[in-house]
Amino acid sequence: MSLPVRRRVEKPAMLCVVMSAFIVSLFLLYNPAADRVFNLVLEHRQNYDKTLFGINTQSLNSEETRSDDRRLIDIIRKLYLTPASAEPYAFAAASLPSDGQATIVDKFFKQKTHGVFVECGAYDGEFLSNTLFLERFRVWTGLLIEPEPSSFEALKKRHRKALIANSCLSSKPHPSEFVLRQDRALSEILDVKNISYHLETGGTGDVSYKIVQCFPFYSFLLAANITTVDYFSLDVEGQEFNVLKTIPWHQVDIKVRDDAVPDKK
Numbered sequence: 001m002s003l004p005v006r007r008r009v010e011k012p013a014m015l016c017v018v019m020s021a022f023i024v025s026l027f028l029l030y031n032p033a034a035d036r037v038f039n040l041v042l043e044h045r046q047n048y049d050k051t052l053f054g055i056n057t058q059s060l061n062s063e064e065t066r067s068d069d070r071r072l073i074d075i076i077r078k079l080y081l082t083p084a085s086a087e088p089y090a091f092a093a094a095s096l097p098s099d100g101q102a103t104i105v106d107k108f109f110k111q112k113t114h115g116v117f118v119e120c121g122a123y124d125g126e127f128l129s130n131t132l133f134l135e136r137f138r139v140w141t142g143l144l145i146e147p148e149p150s151s152f153e154a155l156k157k158r159h160r161k162a163l164i165a166n167s168c169l170s171s172k173p174h175p176s177e178f179v180l181r182q183d184r185a186l187s188e189i190l191d192v193k194n195i196s197y198h199l200e201t202g203g204t205g206d207v208s209y210k211i212v213q214c215f216p217f218y219s220f221l222l223a224a225n226i227t228t229v230d231y232f233s234l235d236v237e238g239q240e241f242n243v244l245k246t247i248p249w250h251q252v253d254i255k256v257r258d259d260a261v262p263d264k265k
């Protein structure tokens with residue numbers, strides 16, 4: 001008599017185990033963050049395509065787009081470069097802002113005046129700025145690039161005497177879209193094409209994602225009419241080497257580079 005009873009109990013129990021395993025694996029496969037990011041990418045493309053003078057994002061960011069394409073340079077000039085401010089500086093800190101690496105660079109250039117800088121990862125243009133000292137006290141100018149929108153808003157308010165751009169340097173020799181992932185402590189620039197990988201390996205919790213349009217370093221120089229860069233400061237969250245790989249060194253004259261990548265000797 002005991003056998004049929006046991007069988008009756010076991011069957012639903014087994015079914016229950018199988019069902020739970022199925023549901024758990026569904027949860028593991030479904031990644032709401034991935035959906036959110038893909039929607040952001042689509043939304044970014046739709047909004048961005050409207051402003052691109054008949055070029056769509058997909059073709060702008062394709063491997064075929066050359067870094068010196070006139071249309072691309074036009075897009076950067078019209079949509080990305082904000083001219084140097086004519087208004088007086090407005091700093092957030094009461095005391096003289098920290099000058100980052102600037103004193104070392106200043107010494108290296110023997111107090112050179114009227115130099116040209118490009119700083120990528122300019123943050124708010126003040127806190128630990130590598131270029132503010134040169135701009136204020138040595139009359140340098142150049143280009144400040146900051147991908148993170150709220151830092152860029154702060155940068156605008158400083159009234160720096162340099163071109164500013166809410167964008168980033170492409171780690172490819174053509175324009176590309178990147179995902180900016182931020183939690184409280186850290187911001188990271190991630191490849192859209194590899195986003196599933198990054199979402200799986202990234203932390204959970206209080207994380208936000210933004211889509212950033214990036215351009216090759218060389219395109220930025222052409223758009224900004226910069227032929228010689230005295231000081232290039234590059235802080236792009238671990239993408240330094242990939243950015244440097246895109247630079248056509250025979251066409252670009254950079255005197256001093258400041259990044260995390262050691263020179264190959």
Ligand SMILES: *[C@@H]1O[C@H](CO)[C@@H](O)[C@H](O)[C@H]1NC(C)=O
Nearest residue numbers: 191193194195196197198201
């Ligand atoms: C995604 O990124 C990781 C870490 O950078 C890398 O190891 C992996 O090969 C990448 N996958 C693709 C498909 O690019």
Ligand SMILES: *[C@@H]1O[C@H](CO)[C@@H](O)[C@H](O)[C@H]1NC(C)=O
Nearest residue numbers: 077081083163222223224225
């Ligand atoms: C660069 O030069 C072009 C052509 O001379 C000019 O139209 C443009 O305004 C200049 N842009 C900047 C940022 O200096």
